[in-house]
Amino acid sequence: MADLEEIIKTRRSIREYSNQKVEDEKVEKILKAGMQAPGSRLGAEPWEFIVVKNKDTLKAIGETCPRVTNSQVAIVLIANIERAFYKKHWQQDMSAAAENMLLEACNLNLGGLWNGVAPTDEKMEKIRELFNLNENIKPFCIISLGYPADGLENKFMDKYDETRIHYEKY
Template sequence: MSDFEEIINTRRSIRQYADKEVSDEDILKILKAGMQAPGSRLGAEPWEFVVIKNKDTLMKLAEIKPRVKTAPVAILLVANIDRAFYKAHWQQDMSAACENMLLEAVNLGLGGLWNGVAPTEETMAKVAELFDLDNETHVPFSIVTIGYPAEGWENKFMDKFDEERIHYEKY
């Protein structure tokens, strides 16, 4: 198995983190991975990121998204709609960035969790208010929590392949 296959096959949703700081260098690598994602059009990628390490802010965010509570760092993915090329497809661009970030976390020996924000209007409004976003042109998409997995939450292979879900030529 190649390193890339191992990363894809062992990535899990990590919901509990060890009490250990994530380096700024690793956070930057995760952000760079997000920015390498494919977008609807080169130069029109809508993603922007808010890195959250302050414990008070993380606790406020955990009131909206409880899985943030044990994370040493959270990254809010914000869609800048003005920069999106296809205004109706920004969530696809943001999803690609989010997955790249989660895969890079595994590559670095970390764990991550995709905490959905969009398209739930109430959650989007609460997150937008907490981070002073206008929620019209700067829309909160998701929160990626990052950290060292707590015991019992390690990234590990789980075979999810199901041949019955594959269809050829028509459904």
């Protein structure tokens, strides 16, 4: 396992993937990382996941989130509102799960991209229809995954900007 600081610094949004298949074991590790995220309350984490490998389904998702089409696998993050502790803060719990998953993908030498769905009603409705989700299930985002295409990689890019830091007051 790589150093956490190194993973955080090198994770990048990878939008193009090779044709190499992503191993099921790696997908499972990414799902486990998502479920380890902090939630609003222990036992009330709203996340559920739909793993998609079928090229026709990836293409259908691509009509809403175009970057998903060329991935080897996509994970649709959905919130089961019935399990959420704070019914209006489910997106915070989902964000923590998504970031954990992207960091684990980087750790596994995969490329990943956070494709936003919520809070855009039109995108949420299209994903809801595609997967026949009821009203208690809220589509949040789609993480596309794959081995980075030639010339692409997770690599360090210094984004630190001390002018954005404020102490005690703005």
